[in-house]
Amino acid sequence: MSDKLETKDDHKDDAKRWLDALRIAGKNQHDWEAKSEKIEKRYKDERTEAENQTKRYNILWSNVETLKPAVYARTPKPVVLRRFKDRDSLGLQASRVLERALEFSVDAYDFDDVMNSVVEDRLLSGRGIARVIYDPTMGKAEGSDGQEYEEVAYEQVLCEYIHYKDFRHGTARQWEQVPWVAFRTFPTKDELRKRFGKKAENISLNYKPEGCEDDDEQFKKAKVWEIWSKTDAMIY
Secondary structure (H helix, E strand, O other): OEEOOOOOOOOHHHHHHHHHHHHHHHHHOHHHHHHHHHHHHHHHOOOOHHHHOOOOOOHHHHHHHHHHHHHOOOOOOOOOOOOOOOOOHHHHHHHHHHHHHHHHHHHOOOHHHHHHHHHHHHHHHOOOEEEEEEEEEEEEEEOOOOOEEEEEEEEEEEEEEEOHHHEEEOOOOOHHHOOEEEEEEOOOHHHHHHHHHHHHHHOOOOEOOOOOOOOOHHHOEOOEEEEEEOOOOEEO
16 A cells, blocks of 8 residues: 545545544444443442432443453463475464564554553543554664665554544445455654655644643644544554
């Protein structure tokens, strides 16, 4: 897939199409999101002052905490096996390399924290989401002609937690028929410049974190939807 940024100025028709698609998807899951919010508040025991006067036992919290270890108890151990158990020393060594690479990938960051967040969302809202991302670190190198160029100095594959409110998808009866999925992120201005270059200057910082005042410009972020379209094999 190629990666491009759609803006109202550059591609008005495409931008309108995707904005309409996101709006429809958001409308379709609005009631479910509202219900999930109420369940979360009940789980966290966020009650009003009047409700706090009544002694109650939070059975939802108790039930969820009991189910969590049953769904995800410990960090999984990768196992890579050959499909055919014939005398193939090269295949055997390749499977061992893959298995060790997976073990390192899981240990290189807090995999359990991602999975625990996914499990909690699954038990409360009915949907737990994580996605796999490729994270390269670029470094400087010098070619044979003396010119500097960028090359991958380090690379890793990570699982990233996605809150259920920051995920939308196209309408379909079965998952394999879903035409597109979208992930919402909240990048800072510097993060926008790093990813989109000069186009980042046209993106407004219209998201204020909780507690942020109107004049706290340094804390404001943008709301960006990253849309993976299976129909035209593009990332918008």
